[in-house]
Amino acid sequence: ETGVTQTPRHLVMGMTNKKSLKCEQHLGHNAMYWYKQSAKKPLELMFVYNFKEQTENNSVPSRFSPECPNSSHLFLHLHTLQPEDSALYLCASSQDSGRLSSYEQYFGPGTRLTVT
C-alpha cells in the first residue's frame, strides 16, 4: 500500500450506532489530520495530531472522538451521530518538520458517511 489509505470507503449507520473510521499513512509523515467535507461547504479541519499528540480540536462535538496510537495510524470513533453529520470524511498527512514545504498535505480517498 502506498500513500494514505482509509477504510471503510462507504459507511451507513443509524443514529444509535458506534463505528470507527481508520486511516493509515505510508509516507513516513509526522502529522495526521481529519477533515469533514459537506456539500457546498469548504473543507473543515476537525483534528490535528503531530507526533501522536493532538494539537488541534476545532470545536468538534464530542460524538466524534479521535485516536492516534502512532504516527502512521489515525482513527475517528463515531457514536450517536446526527443526520447532519453525513459527509465525506477525509484523512490527510504531512511531514511537519518545520520547513514550510513540509506542510504539504496528502489526502486519503475518504469515507462517505451516511447517518440515517
Next chain:
Amino acid sequence: QKEVEQNSGPLSVPEGAIASLNCTYSDRGSQSFFWYRQYSGKSPELIMSIYSNGDKEDGRFTAQLNKASQYVSLLIRDSQPSDSATYLCAVWSYGQNFVFGPGTRLSVLP
C-alpha cells in the same frame, strides 16, 4: 476565524485557453499556500505549493503569490478537458493551521 475566499464558479474556458483561478486570504501571517484539485467524488490532490512572493511554474501550472495584496492565483495553460475539476486554495499559518477556500469549479470545453 481566518478566511480564504474563492469565486465558486463555474469558470468555463475553451480547450487550449488559459484558466485563471484566484484566491484571497485574510490572515496576514499566512506563510504557506497550496492549490489542490478535486475531481467529483474524489479526494483533493496537491498540484502546487508556493511560499514566497512571485511566480512558481510546474509544467502547465503557474502559481502566483502577492503577500502584500493577500492574493494567490493559479494559471493553467493549454487547458484540457481533463483539467475540469474543483480547485481548492489552502492557506497555512502558525496557530491557525490549515484553512481551505470553498473551491472554484473549472469547466474546460472541448
